[in-house]
Amino acid sequence: MALEHAIxxxxxxxxxxxxxxxxxxxRSIGRFWTATHQQIYRVLRRMEADGWIAAQExxxxxxxxxxxxxxxxxxxxxxxxxxxxxVEPETVxxxxxxxxxxxxxxxxxxxxxxxxxxxxxxxxxxxRYLHGEQRDFPDLSALDTRQELxxxxxxxxxxxxxxxxxxxxxxLATLRRLSAGG
Amino acid sequence: MALEHAIxxxxxxxxxxxxxxxxxxxRSIGRFWTATHQQIYRVLRRMEADGWIAAQExxxxxxxxxxxxxxxxxxxxxxxxxxxxxVEPETVxxxxxxxxxxxxxxxxxxxxxxxxxxxxxxxxxxxRYLHGEQRDFPDLSALDTRQELxxxxxxxxxxxxxxxxxxxxxxLATLRRLSAGG
DNA sequence: ATTGCCTATGCAACTCGTTGCATAGCAGGA
DNA sequence: TCCTGCTATGCAACGAGTTGCATAGGCAAT
Numbered sequence: 001m002a003l004e005h006a007i008x009x010x011x012x013x014x015x016x017x018x019x020x021x022x023x024x025x026x027r028s029i030g031r032f033w034t035a036t037h038q039q040i041y042r043v044l045r046r047m048e049a050d051g052w053i054a055a056q057e058x059x060x061x062x063x064x065x066x067x068x069x070x071x072x073x074x075x076x077x078x079x080x081x082x083x084x085x086x087v088e089p090e091t092v093x094x095x096x097x098x099x100x101x102x103x104x105x106x107x108x109x110x111x112x113x114x115x116x117x118x119x120x121x122x123x124x125x126x127x128r129y130l131h132g133e134q135r136d137f138p139d140l141s142a143l144d145t146r147q148e149l150x151x152x153x154x155x156x157x158x159x160x161x162x163x164x165x166x167x168x169x170x171x172l173a174t175l176r177r178l179s180a181g182g
Numbered sequence: 183m184a185l186e187h188a189i190x191x192x193x194x195x196x197x198x199x200x201x202x203x204x205x206x207x208x209r210s211i212g213r214f215w216t217a218t219h220q221q222i223y224r225v226l227r228r229m230e231a232d233g234w235i236a237a238q239e240x241x242x243x244x245x246x247x248x249x250x251x252x253x254x255x256x257x258x259x260x261x262x263x264x265x266x267x268x269v270e271p272e273t274v275x276x277x278x279x280x281x282x283x284x285x286x287x288x289x290x291x292x293x294x295x296x297x298x299x300x301x302x303x304x305x306x307x308x309x310r311y312l313h314g315e316q317r318d319f320p321d322l323s324a325l326d327t328r329q330e331l332x333x334x335x336x337x338x339x340x341x342x343x344x345x346x347x348x349x350x351x352x353x354l355a356t357l358r359r360l361s362a363g364g
Numbered sequence: 365a366t367t368g369c370c371t372a373t374g375c376a377a378c379t380c381g382t383t384g385c386a387t388a389g390c391a392g393g394a
Numbered sequence: 395t396c397c398t399g400c401t402a403t404g405c406a407a408c409g410a411g412t413t414g415c416a417t418a419g420g421c422a423a424t
Contacts, residue, residue, distance in 0.1 A: 001410075002277050009284045019372050032276035039411065041373065062420060064372045080288045087277050087296060089303065094214035095184050095269050097335045102191045104328040106262045114269060121271065145360055146286040152356045153279045156349045163345040167338045174334045178327055183380075201402050221381060223403065244390060246402045 003043050004052070006033045008071055008079050011053060013146070015070035018044050028132075031125075031157055044069060052078055100171060109179030112172065119168040126161035129154060185225050186234070188215045190253055190261050193235060195328070197252035200226050210314075213307075213339055226251060234260055282353060291361030294354065301350040308343035311336060 010016070010024055021044075022037035024030075047053045052075030055067045071079075096118060103111050137143065137151050192198070192206055203226075204219035206212075229235045234257030237249045253261075278300060285293045319325065319333055 002275075002280055003410085005284060006280045009280060009287070012287045013283075017372075018374095022372095032274050032279040034273045034275070034411095036412070037372090038374085038413085042410095060371090063370085064417095064419070066372060076287065079284055080292075083281055083284055083288050083292055083296075086299065087281065090276060090278070091216045092214050093184075093216070094272060096272070097214040097338065098184055098188045098191060099265055099269065100331050100335050101195075102187060102261055102265055104331045105191070105194045105258065106265055108327065108331065110265055114265075117268065145290065148356060148360060149282050149286045149290065152353055153282050155352060156279065159345050159349055163341050167341055170337060171334055174330060178330060185380085199402075200404095204402095216381095218382065219402090220383085220404085224380095242401090245400085246388070248402060 002033070002082075003035055003039060004047055005079055005082050006035070007040065007043060007047065008052065008075050011069055011071045012076075012079075015068055017058075017066040017068050019066065021069075032153070047075065050074070103175070107179065108175045112175050112179070115168055115171050115175065119165065119172070122161050122164050122168065126158065126165065129158045129161060133158070184215065184264075185217055185221060186229060187261060187264050188217070189222065189225060189229065190234065190257050193251055193253045194258070194261075197250055199240075199248040199250050201248065203251075214335070229257065232256070285357070289361065290357045294357050294361070297350055297353050297357065301347065301354070304343050304346050304350065308340065308347065311340045311343060315340070 006025075006029060007021060010021055010029055016024070018037065018041045021040050022035070025033070025035045025040065044053070048055055048069070051072060053069045054072045055069050057065060058068050059065050096115070099111060099114070133151075133154055137147065137154075140151070143151060188207075188211060189203060192203055192211055198206070200219065200223045204217070204222050207215070207217045207222065226235070230237055230251070233254060235251045236254045237251050239247060240250050241247050278297070281293060281296070315333075315336055319329065319336075322333070325333060
């Protein structure tokens with residue numbers, strides 16, 4: 001389980017409430033680790049009970065109070081220990097690949113609009129990555145350690161999206177060829 | 183949920199027992215959809231109850247009897263309906279990316295051997311893909327629809343592994359630079 | 365005025381996925 | 395001979411993840 005660790009990293013980068021974490025997971029972090037607010041609140045309570053993080057009540061005017069969490073010593077230790085553990089292989093759930101093989105038993109042409117939709121969403125994500133890179137890393141020759149590591153992860157995301165776009169074009173060409181009766 | 187659908191596709195390509203399906207999921211299909219034998223048996227029972235698949239008891243000598251499943255009419259219908267439904271966005275769980283960002287709060291050098299291990303396993307998988315391509319698709323100019331679709335999925339796997347290898351090299355270079363104190 | 369959205373946290377119920385264990389006969393090697 | 399491993403199926407318990415709903419005040423637009 002790595003949701004705890006993903007939350008720890010996020011809190012080390014910047015303390016925040018459960019709600020704020022949920023929004024971060026929707027945006028940046030969620031690109032390589034998804035989580036709903038329910039999961040986050042549940043795990044935060046457990047982590048606080050275990051002493052990994054500390055909470056501070058913050059009163060706000062005009063909106064509900066919030067609990068701002070930050071990483072504590074035992075949390076840092078747990079993260080360091082986890083870093084040294086061997087990682088489990090990534091489990092992939094590529095639904096579109098299942099659909100493509102399923103199309104052999106139905107009409108390949110029925111998948112085209114679906115694949116086009118995927119292509120658009122990957123193109124949009126790539127554009128967002130590139131925009132975020134410009135905004136957050138304007139000068140690539142002056143990055144500290146944290147930024148270097150954030151940037152190498154971002155580069156992975158960018159390359160993944162580029163590769164996926166090229167592959168989806170390949171898939172579309174194949175589907176069009178097959179449904180045209182080629 | 184798409185485990186049902188992945189199983190249906192596999193049974194349409196070739197009928198088989200739960201045990202055989204589990205091994206297929208370990209090998210080919212498992213590269214884009216993982217499942218343990220427990221999940222598979224549980225889902226097979228449900229699918230049989232729903233009439234999606236039909237079972238036939240097969241006695242064997244020297245080994246336990248098995249139940250060979252094959253896709254039934256309602257299963258094909260369900261698959262066709264699913265093909266036409268919009269797909270949920272793929273949820274990614276990229277633990278290594280979390281670790282890389284976590285390394286900013288510990289020693290980046292501690293991650294190097296971990297990343298090297300990943301690199302090796304991706305290189306091995308790429309080699310297996312390429313070997314499987316040679317074996318299963320010796321003549322790329324004479325493929326039927328099913329093989330065309332299987333091959334375009336395989337091409338996706340190959341490109342994914344190539345991209346991942348290049349990225350892991352990038353990660354390694356970055357980690358080495360940072361831990362050398364550059 | 366009312367509708368709908370945003371911040372902020374949480375309960376309850378459910379499904380999905382994993383882990384450990386059990387059975388049971390057969391084959392092969394130390 | 396004992397141990398390991400393969401085929402083949404399954405139970406039980408747990409942990410992870412999702413979905414629907416609830417509360418509750420404030421803001422902005424219709």
